[in-house]
Amino acid sequence: MLAYLARRLLQSVLVLLGVSVIVFGLLHLTGDPTRLLLPLEAREEDVRQLRTLLGLDDPLWLQYVRFLSRAVRGDFGLSFKHQVPALGLILSTLPATLQLTVAGLSLALVVAVPVGILAALRRNSLLDAVCSVGVLLGQAMPVYWLGLLLILVFAVWLGWFPAAGRDGLRSFVLPACALGAFSMARIARLARSGMLEVLAQDYVRTARSAGVRAFVVTYKYALKNAAIPLVTVIGLEFGILLGGAVITETIFAWPGVGRLAVDAIFSRDYPLVQAIVAVLATLFVLINLAVDLVYTYLDPRIVYVRSAR
Amino acid sequence: MTEAAAVAPAPPALARARRRRVSFRAVFGVTVLLAMGSSALLAPRLAPWDPARQMLLKRLRPPAWEARGLREHPLGTDHLGRDILSRILYGGRISLLVGLSAVALAAGLGVTLGLWAGFFGGRADSIIMRIVDVFLAIPYILLAMGVVFALGPSLLNVILVMGATRWVQFARIVRADVLSIREREFVTGARARGNRSGRLLLRHVLPNALTPIIVVATLELAFMIIYESALSFLGLGVQPPTPTWGWMLADGRNYIATAWWLATFPGLAIMLTVLAVNLLGDWLRDTLDPRLKI
Numbered sequence: 001m002l003a004y005l006a007r008r009l010l011q012s013v014l015v016l017l018g019v020s021v022i023v024f025g026l027l028h029l030t031g032d033p034t035r036l037l038l039p040l041e042a043r044e045e046d047v048r049q050l051r052t053l054l055g056l057d058d059p060l061w062l063q064y065v066r067f068l069s070r071a072v073r074g075d076f077g078l079s080f081k082h083q084v085p086a087l088g089l090i091l092s093t094l095p096a097t098l099q100l101t102v103a104g105l106s107l108a109l110v111v112a113v114p115v116g117i118l119a120a121l122r123r124n125s126l127l128d129a130v131c132s133v134g135v136l137l138g139q140a141m142p143v144y145w146l147g148l149l150l151i152l153v154f155a156v157w158l159g160w161f162p163a164a165g166r167d168g169l170r171s172f173v174l175p176a177c178a179l180g181a182f183s184m185a186r187i188a189r190l191a192r193s194g195m196l197e198v199l200a201q202d203y204v205r206t207a208r209s210a211g212v213r214a215f216v217v218t219y220k221y222a223l224k225n226a227a228i229p230l231v232t233v234i235g236l237e238f239g240i241l242l243g244g245a246v247i248t249e250t251i252f253a254w255p256g257v258g259r260l261a262v263d264a265i266f267s268r269d270y271p272l273v274q275a276i277v278a279v280l281a282t283l284f285v286l287i288n289l290a291v292d293l294v295y296t297y298l299d300p301r302i303v304y305v306r307s308a309r
Numbered sequence: 310m311t312e313a314a315a316v317a318p319a320p321p322a323l324a325r326a327r328r329r330r331v332s333f334r335a336v337f338g339v340t341v342l343l344a345m346g347s348s349a350l351l352a353p354r355l356a357p358w359d360p361a362r363q364m365l366l367k368r369l370r371p372p373a374w375e376a377r378g379l380r381e382h383p384l385g386t387d388h389l390g391r392d393i394l395s396r397i398l399y400g401g402r403i404s405l406l407v408g409l410s411a412v413a414l415a416a417g418l419g420v421t422l423g424l425w426a427g428f429f430g431g432r433a434d435s436i437i438m439r440i441v442d443v444f445l446a447i448p449y450i451l452l453a454m455g456v457v458f459a460l461g462p463s464l465l466n467v468i469l470v471m472g473a474t475r476w477v478q479f480a481r482i483v484r485a486d487v488l489s490i491r492e493r494e495f496v497t498g499a500r501a502r503g504n505r506s507g508r509l510l511l512r513h514v515l516p517n518a519l520t521p522i523i524v525v526a527t528l529e530l531a532f533m534i535i536y537e538s539a540l541s542f543l544g545l546g547v548q549p550p551t552p553t554w555g556w557m558l559a560d561g562r563n564y565i566a567t568a569w570w571l572a573t574f575p576g577l578a579i580m581l582t583v584l585a586v587n588l589l590g591d592w593l594r595d596t597l598d599p600r601l602k603i
Contacts, residue, residue: 011442018443022452029459140584142535144542145558145576148565152573156566236445243448247539251562262543265454273455281446288446 001296008292012285017068019281023274024067028060076275081267086275090257094279096166097256100248101241103172104179105234112184113230116191120199121218131188138185143244147178147251164253175252179244183237190233194226201225228299235291239284332596338589345582349401356395357381361550364390369568385570387560393570396552397578403546403553404582407468408533414472415533416526419479424510424518426480427487438484441477449474450539457545464547471536475529482525486518493517520597527590531583538579554579 034050051057055066070076076086119131154174155163162171198204199222207217249258257276264272348355368390373383384393426437453470460466490496491514499513540546541555549556554575561572 011439014439015442015446018439019446022443022447026452026455026459029456136584136587137580139587140531140580142538142558142576142579142583144539144555145572145579148558148562148572148576152565152569239446239448243450246448246450246454247543250543261451262454265451265458266544268458273451277447277451277455280448280451284446284448 012289023278027270077271079272081269086272093257093260097245103176107176108180108184112188113191116188117195120192120195135185135189138181144247150174175248179248194229198222198226235288238287334588334592338585341585352398356398358392358395360396360399360552384574400552400554404534407537408530410468411471411533412530415476416479419476420483423480423483427484444477462545482521490517524594531586
């Protein structure tokens with residue numbers, strides 16, 4: 001277990017190093033970052049001065065090492081636009097995004113897991129059919145369109161919920177629905193197929209034939225085992241939702257990291273973009289690390305399989 | 310021969326029945342896709358109007374069946390008086406072109422790296438898989454936005470960025486498949502006959518890994534169509550005046566309270582196309598290899 005933990009940690013560090021390379025590359029993709037910082041009519045010697053100041057004349061690897069050593073300490077430099085540390089800006093908007101993501105994911109889980117399991121238990125019933133159609137529609141609906149439709153129906157026509165902004169619990173409803181819909185579809189589908197698979201296992205049949213009550217078989221034996229693949233998916237799903245928040249926040253004018261990111265990209269605020277990508281990727285890696293650890297707890301076979309390789 | 314019989318002992322009657330049953334999913338998927346594909350190809354002939362033509366006197370007209378609707382604009386007009394039906398027909402060209410090209414690029418990259426990682430194993434495998442992890446960790450839409458913005462939002466850049474951020478799926482699935490294929494007897498046999506690695510990979514391993522590749526490619530196409538319109542929606546897709554579904558949605562967003570049809574119809578077009586592709590993908594998976602977990 002300890003060896004697995006160590007290897008998994010090392011892996012996460014390697015992934016984050018990889019992320020840092022890409023994030024570093026992002027700034028240099030633009031060619032000359034000084035051109036972004038200075039007005040077009042800047043004099044040549046101003047450009048040169050800034051280049052020296054920013055250390056852009058140093059060899060690329062040295063620049064990278066410098067970038068990395070700062071990034072590790074949480075220093076991504078000043079945001080071009082806001083002239084405050086990029087990390088501070090992110091930390092002040094991150095709670096809004098996390099709240100929305102957690103709300104979306106919880107909504108998805110609360111709806112999808114019971115529906116998927118019931119659909120599996122009553123295979124080919126009306127509920128199963130409704131579930132399948134819902135899954136198909138949920139997976140085919142782009143989040144920005146769903147968001148617009150939700151605004152149209154529930155904010156414009158019915159006036160039940162606010163169309164934009166983050167103000168009280170009611171303002172969470174529409175963005176969380178829009179954000180969670182896709183995950184809801186995927187999780188419901190996975191819960192259904194996972195449950196069907198488990199119900200077909202020998203131990204379920206054995207338990208049944210041994211006279212264990214149906215309720216216990218379903219909810220104690222089968223459900224526990226069907227939960228295993230769901231847990232990993234939740235980690236991945238969380239990452240997808242963090243990315244999806246970029247769009248949802250734009251539609252609902254939600255004051256989170258996603259909107260900050262879109263704004264940063266359009267104002268060429270590259271330090272801020274770098275910092276946001278790095279922070280979101282780190283969050284994703286940490287969450288998946290946690291998920292993997294939970295996973296080995298739920299299913300001890302995993303450790304042996306992986307270490308055998 | 311005897312070995313094949315032992316591996317697949319499915320009762321022939323059942324297998325035949327399964328084959329004969331026409332799948333609703335397949336028929337629906339293929340029909341909608343053919344309709345979408347041909348209307349995109351034939352857009353210049355089918356579209357009643359030039360998609361870029363602005364008729365300011367007829368702006369924001371609702372669909373024909375509404376009170377203020379005009380018969381010559383079946384799905385209404387937008388804020389510049391452009392015909393929505395024509396724009397949807399033309400927009401389909403971009404969606405399908407970008408979607409298909411991006412999937413091809415992602416598949417090319419991902420399959421190559423997945424084959425390499427799975428077949429040669431060792432250090433190459435661990436490096437490639439760590440790169441896969443890196444790409445999984447980065448919110449792809451932010452990366453894509455950053456790169457497209459830096460390079461400029463042209464058709465080619467959009468395709469390149471989309472392909473370059475979505476190859477991981479292919480790499481993962483191909484690697485997993487190759488890991489088991491390379492241990493199979495026909496591969497060992499081919500190697501013993503003196504085939505070199507490159508030939509072995511292309512002639513023996515790749516053909517046996519095609520099923521998951523086809524399935525992933527189909528499901529990814531659905532994803533890419535949504536991805537492309539998301540970039541467009543955020544203002545970083547193929548630039549106007551080329552109509553794209555994502556741009557139309559973004560335009561419609563500003564009129565959501567007054568003119569619902571602006572955002573509704575392009576959204577429906579996206580959903581219908583994605584639904585059809587997904588149905589086809591599901592059907593392909595269940596038909597070609599029901600054990601596949603994608």
